[in-house]
Amino acid sequence: MNRLRIIPLDDTVVFPGMPVTLPVDVGGDDRVLLVPRRDNTYSKVGIVADVSERVRLAGRGVAVSLTGLHRVVLGGASADQDGVLRVDYEARPDQIPPATLTRELEREYRAVVDEILELRGDDGRIRAFVRSITDTGALADTAGYSPDFTFAQKLQLLETFDVVERLKLALQFQQDRLAELQVRKRIHDGVEDGAQKQQREYFLRRQMEAIRKELGESDGSIAEEYRGKLADAGMPDAVSEERLDPVHARTVLDADHEGLEDVKRRITEYLAVRKLRTDRGMTDTRRSGAILTLIGPPGTGKTSIGESIARATGRQFVRMSLGGVRDEAEIRGHRRTYIGALPGRLVRALRDAGTMNPVIMLDEVDKIGADWRGDPSAALLEVLDPAQNHAFRDHYLDVELDLSQVL
Structure with missing residues (x-):
């Protein structure tokens, strides 16, 4: 068998005819063996390479220009008297x-x-x-x-x-x-x-x-355009029938949760007032919407309370997690001129609910951030303010949406 100095190539494979320059010292050898290596494991096949040029690098370093010649199968290896590792090989042209x-x-x-x-x-x-x-x-x-x-x-x-x-x-x-x-x-x-x-x-x-x-x-044509935009977005145009029964609501809350008496009492009071206004013929205006705020540590049942409210009132329930949201467009939607533009999360929540009066749980509101893309908490002001949310405008739809019936 023939015998040559071995040059390991970490995560690199050189083929016959391929030129390569390596920062190694091959001494006076005119030919060397180039063997791929990964995780200290050598390949069984290498390449005989011809040393075509030696280059002196800055800092007393050296490099050689090599050209692959043909494949070889590696045999035994041992160090010579100078400590250079040399390998026996069998040529396989x-x-x-x-x-x-x-x-x-x-x-x-x-x-x-x-x-x-x-x-x-x-x-x-x-x-x-x-x-x-x-x-x-x-x-x-x-x-x-x-x-x-x-x-x-x-x-x-x-x-x-x-x-x-x-x-x-x-x-x-x-x-x-x-x-x-x-x-x-x-x-x-x-x-x-x-x-x-x-x-x-x-x-x-x-x-x-x-x-x-x-x-x-004419106003009729503009209205037709608005209807077209809402239809393209898959927006619902109806509200689901609401059940205003404080007794039934308390039964549902008691069945779903143990304790939380203050929370149950406040929700029942809210529904009782709504029912009393309806019984007396006092119609709700666009500015009579309500916002229920649930505060507590993680795992205390805030989200499940929202689900129980939806079940007790016969409304659809949609959860929106706002934790880590930093883009105002997540609330208001992107303008249609942007690539990949989408409606805001509120519009998508209404679309998913299939009704204009669902119960929407804005979860993790306290973890909203802000950066150069805007302040989502400022956009939420229009959503949560009963004096404004009857005319909420999503940038993607570019039409006013009535959120006053959303709980």
Whole structure:
């Protein structure tokens, strides 16, 4: 067997014909063994590399330029009298297969690589390099140049001695990569088309508003536009029937919770007042909405109390967790000009509830933050103030919503 100095390559695989520069001192050796290594485990296959140039680095360091020659199988290792680790090896150069076995594989491999390079925006130099390779083994080894393949994939290519099998393996890797790039391109194109469509719709709406203003648009047409926006957002247009029965409510609260007498009494009083006003013919106005505040440590039953209120009154229940929210748009919604714009959480809560008078639990209100995107707590003021929430405006819908019936 032949014997050469070993140079370990951590998480790196070098193939025959591949030039590489390493900051190592190879002494006076003209050839070395390059062996991939990961987690102190060496590969059984390495590359004989020719030392083409020695470079002196700043700080008395040295580096060498190497060019891979051919594959080898490693044998025993031992240190020489200078303490340099040298390894026995058996040369395994490529055996050229018949052209009838590789002609179709080479054509398909080049076609797949061409598609990948086109998706990546190649300027033609890499494509010309691949087309210039006539050796089948060297063509398969070009997959080792790709930064997209993992260490394990490149090592698998290096350890495949049969040229035909290696080309099949390289083709499979490239086909998988092409499929991934095509999916990414479709997603990117879809997002881009969606953004362009939103921008186009925004400008068209602005033009329509200008035209309507010049023509003296009627209120009926404006109302029709509002109805269209609400329909597109899937907003409900009805309220569910409310049950105002303090006795039934207390029964539900007692069945769901032990203790909490002050909380149960306050909720029952609220429902009793609502029932008394209804019995006396006192109709609720847009400014007669109510906000119930539940304060207590985690695990004391605040959320479950909200669920019991919804069950006792026959309303739908929706929970909104506001802990860690820092963007005002989470409350008011994004303007339609932004990519990926969505309605605010309140609009989505109403849509999920399917009614305009659900019980909405604003959980973790005390953990709202604020940053350069705005202050969500300031936006909540319009939501929680009965004098304002009958005309809440979501930026995405750009229409006024009546939240006065929400509990």
